[in-house]
Amino acid sequence: MYRPLNIIIAGGGTGGHLFPGIAVAREFMARNPESRVLFVSTGRPLELEILTREGFSHQRINVSGLKGMGLFGKLRAVMKIPGSIWSAFGVLRRFAPDLVVGVGGYSSGPVVLAARWRGIACVLQEQNILPGITNRLLSRWVDRIYVSFQETRFTEGHAPAIWTGNPVRKEISYDDRVPGIFSVDSSSPPFGLLVLGGSQGAHSINQAMVDAAGRMGDIGPLRIVHQTGIQDAEMVRAAYDKYGISSDVRAFFNDMPEQYRKADLIVCRAGATTVAEISAVGKASIFIPFPHAADNHQELNARTRVAAGAAELILEKDLDGESLVNRIRRLVEHPDDLRDMAERARCLGRPDAAAEIVDDCYQLLEKRV
Structure with missing residues (x-):
């Protein structure tokens, strides 16, 4: 029997940071429903919407990032640091966590540092092949780092790093008993194309699909499901309607497990969570990395899959x-290639990543007693 724990999951800002945190939170709750989980971040609307839907509590702290800011922006961000750390101390005092899990994003920094100074167990979860700046800075001050890619490296002196894979929600995983997961059957049209631009959409991918719509007439029966973000939804929908393409166009999907299951091919960005989910469901993909991602980590994420024959890559400059x-x-036109790519993707999946992380966290806490 696992004992109940108070867990703070710190960080977020994007779905790429948030969804792995939710997967870990769910696993803690599955071990003991008496456990309590609190998410701490800057409280962006998307975060609040998702966490409310998932039934998790949230606490906001006022902190800003430094990367990509001008001189005055960096000065304002630095001036917020003392207040954000003080706020983090208040959160820790009220919630009394047994463990703090940093999932990346600048909002995790003050919470992890404050927890470390109070002697609370701290771990990091790094989604990308190249660690983000916050996790690089925190890597010396935590007990464990859970990495999503075997190739991930931190600087000398970091905490022990354990390769677990990137946690994904349990409903997003390969299962050969479920129709549609890892199934490509060209004899059963229409062909399912899933287009994703991340939680905010991707204008360049949307624009390319609008341009492509008029060139798809010779492909055969096609069904496109396209997550556009808010601004481009009507433009994309109108293009598909103009050329008579069967489609489901929405700003954001809340039923991603179902959409993954129905897809034969996925066109998407290469954020770590997207890469992990595609591997977990065993699907072929064409990655179009966001070129302005910090340290170009999306392209690096994508190239690991391309090197394994599990995906194809189009750089945005060539799109x-x-x-x-x-x-x-x-x-x-080559379903055997599609099947091979999907199988290679599935072999790279780590659907038990959240369970491995929670197992190790319990072991860590037992050693600290």
């Missing part, structure tokens, strides 16, 4: 409707 539709057409 247009013609190049995209040519890749899609080739994969539709």
